Amino acid sequence: MSDLDQLRSVGNEVRPPSFDSLVTTARRRTRRTAAGVVAAFITVVMLIGGGMRIAGDIDRSAPGPANRPTSPSQVTTTPKPTTPTYSPGMGAIFELPQEIGPAILRQGRYAVRVTPTLSYEVYTPDQVKAVNGSFLNTRSASGSGWAGIFFVSTASAEGTILPAHPCRDHTGRVVGPTVSDLAGALRRQPLLDVSKPQVINVDGYQGLWVDVRIPIEVDASTCVNDIVRLFSSGQDSWGWVEGFMGRWWILDVDGERVVVNAQCDTDCSKSDWRTLQAMLESVDFIPDE
């Protein structure tokens, strides 16, 4: 393959930019992230100061931990809020504020906090709805409302639990600490249709990709708590109903196991999935400095 060796000489013609210029670019991007936090804070203060409450308008299709309580009185007494809109601006990164209900995101790149020590950046198309600064709800390509859901959750090494049976028996059993342990345990779950794990590398982090489905034939209304339980970790427990299709990237991010979840129901179109896939592929993890 001496022909290939000739290509090495191309390197002699390349003039690298100064390393300092790259350091400056990196610092500028970090400052933009910080500026996003300040702008978001100011937006929230202005909205609250104007007498508007930001709560309670969570779309039915937006996910949440299955054990997160929502009392009926909260739903009925909260006035219809004005949903804030965020826009990161050209080339900037906007850090989503957490726990303030829904917000509409203009096209751009956003930083989303997963844990106190881990965030990720993701590129979203226009008019995505963010719920509680964690869940990103994409619009249906057909224009008929909301379609996909995107979020990143932790699946702690010590405390990730799968149910004995996703429908009939939610008694938990702890899975092993590695990415492979979780992917393998999911694949062995009854009822669920889980694809063979494929090795992936996301932003330099190794992991496994599995597609998880709850077959349409399942009747979740006959299951414990009317839900097909997928997995639990810490305070959060994730479940859904029949027709669920999840594209899960299980990754080890600096020793923390996380699940990057893009999900849709069986009626989602290829275009809806392309939107979610593009978001998946734009993920860039940012461990805290």
Add this chain to the structure above:
Amino acid sequence: MRDTGDLDELYSASYRRLVVQLFAICGDLADAEDAVQEAFVTAIRKRRQLARVGNPEAWVRTVALNRLRTGWRHALVVRKYQAAVPGPLAEVEVGPEHVAIVTALAQLDADQRQVVVLHHLGDLGTAEISVELGIPQGTVKSRLSRARSRLADLLNEREEPHHV
């Protein structure tokens, strides 16, 4: 690798060869340079993470390859809607002999192309490629073998007119 000084050394030592490797994979020198520069910007921002990586150059290469794939998707959209807009001229002239090789490489399957470039331009052994790409060593060997065979055919075809 705890500060930007260490990264500066990595940058000086590896920038050119990484650009060559990515050029061989994507066939566009400007895209290759952009991807490697973006990967180093990411490395600077994540230098604490990089400090725990056994092979920082491989880490940077993986990030650059991911950037390249993202860039391709973006480029497809841009080309669809802005086909008439000329792009910037490449600052580096690539000789016709290099163009021929890159053209031949472009006709390989993407998986084969990546393996053959990492082996012959990245100087990685099959075991190292196996680790870097997360695929079995046997798969690396078979892809390498098929890639070499196909490349030999393509490059011979290029030379055939001279033998007539």
